[in-house]
Amino acid sequence: MTDKHTHATHPKVISRLKRANGHLRSVIDMIEQGKPCLEIAQQLHAVEKAVINAKRVLIHDHIDHCLDDDAEGHSADMAEFREIARYL
Template structure:
């Protein structure tokens, strides 16, 4: 079993992702209702940006709080790995 890994920023990130989830559900409904593609594409861009912002906040928070200030090799390797997701 893995240990819970929580940060102070996680509740805000969860809230952002839940809003993005609701927004995505409304985009799906737009497609099902036959709304114009331009409107759907615009809303999909908003969902995409919301998710990207949540991801960026999570990664930056991890880099600020989880990597050792001394910069061990393990931390540098982890930084390289997580930076791929930016």
Template sequence: MSEQEHQHSHPHTHQSHDAIIKRLKRADGHLRGIITMIEEGRECVDIAQQLHAVEKAVCQAKRMLIQDHIDHCLEDTVSALNNGERAPLEVFKQITKYL
């Protein structure tokens, strides 16, 4: 079983996931509103401003997810390294690419 398959075989959740879901659902609604603005021919500057707001919201959700992962999984990664395991370190390296 690949690392990716292993990750999907059981849920990987943190306390912050509910808050992240709420943020992303709010951003999703906001994005749908922007699509309507474009369809209605609203001013480009207004659309750009709203896109900027959605972009910031998504970036904040991503940052929260990564920080939470680091906070909760760093200890596990260090323990695994002390036991000679390398896989958790690779996952840790992969997620930091998205910072």
């Protein structure tokens, strides 16, 4: 894929994912150190929520961007809307 497809929220999404990645590394360390399962589960939940929120921001921004393009006379691809919306 040679097309560079960026939106205004991509830096924010990248930041969220990097933070989640750091938390995930911490969870792996916790497991290796034999930390209590409750603490590990809590941290995994935080990682999961961070990834879900990053995904949601990305998808909503993409849909908003496509709707703006459609309002400007560009044809929005409804099949793509249906495809990306299933990930919400």
